[in-house]
Amino acid sequence: MSKIVILSAQLAAPHILGDLLAKVAAQDQILAEWIKGLDTFPIIEECVQNALARLGKIEGIKQCQDILDYYGKAYGGKLAGALKTDALPNGLGVKINEKGAIEFVADEYQSEWKSEIKRLQKLFTDAFQAEATTAILQILGYEVEVESTTTEKGELIFNLEGVKQ
Amino acid sequence: MKRITAKIKGGKIHLDFNGFLGDTCLTEENKIRVILVKMGVKTDVEYSDNKREGETNGIAERERN
Known part of the structure; x- marks a missing residue:
């Protein structure tokens, strides 16, 4: 049997999904215990x-470490990194909070910055989900290849293929 | 050989499982989803469909229509 599944996905705080883990445990108790104890924080950081880095290679997007507010003052908190564009010169910061959840930081004082912040957040969310899916398939023993393409509308599409003998 | 293809676009993860015996693709889907959640990716199943055995050569009937 083969299958097609479409998941709607959003960023949230990491947690254990008990019912799904129970289903995994019914098939593979050792793997379920391993997943339960898995520290995903380093994987999330990576x-x-x-x-x-992937978004920073796209034309018009620059990867950087700091962001500024409207007055040019640097953000004082710890960031995992940031993205800047001509439309958002002060940047969008990405941070991982103490629960492992991804948060975005930016000054949206100017109205034109708001739409660019939303665009970059969506791009980052898809890029992160692609990286997370890649990491999981590798954890499960698949050899994974990733391709990304940008549509004329500026949408980013990630195509992954995982193969296991 | 087991093959999983994933297309990620616009906040959706489209997974296509091929070459799995019986309901092992459901088990594999559960493993992927449970680790995704542990990595902070909340998922809801929007569409799920088992392909018939005859479709597992990658040419799904619905794609031909």
């Missing part, structure tokens, strides 16, 4: 860095 996926965030990979997503930022």
Whole structure:
């Protein structure tokens, strides 16, 4: 049997999905215990860095470390990284909070910055989800290849293929 | 050989499982989803469809229509 599944996905705080873990445990108790104890924080950090680096290679987007507010003052908190564009010169910061959840930081004082912040957030979210899916398939023993393409509308599409003998 | 393809676009993850015996693709889907949630990616199943055995060569009937 083969299958097609479409998931709607959003960023949230990491947690254990008990019912799904129970289903995994019914098939593979050892793997379920391993997943339960898995510290995903380092994997999240790596996926965030990979997503930022991937977006930083897109024309018009620059990867950087700091963001500024409207008055040019640097953000004082710890950031995993940031993205800047001509439409958002002060940048969008990405941080990982103490619960492992990804948060965005930016000064949206100017109205034209708001739409660019939303665009970059969506791009980052898709890029992170692609990196997370890649990491998971690798954890499950698949050899993974990733391709990304940008549509004429500026949408980013990630195509992953995982193969296991 | 087991193959999983994933297309990520616009906040959706489109997974296509091929070459799995019986309901092992459901188990694999559960593993992927449970680790995604542990990595801070909240998922809801929007569409799920088992392909018939004859469609597992990658040419799904619905794609031909």
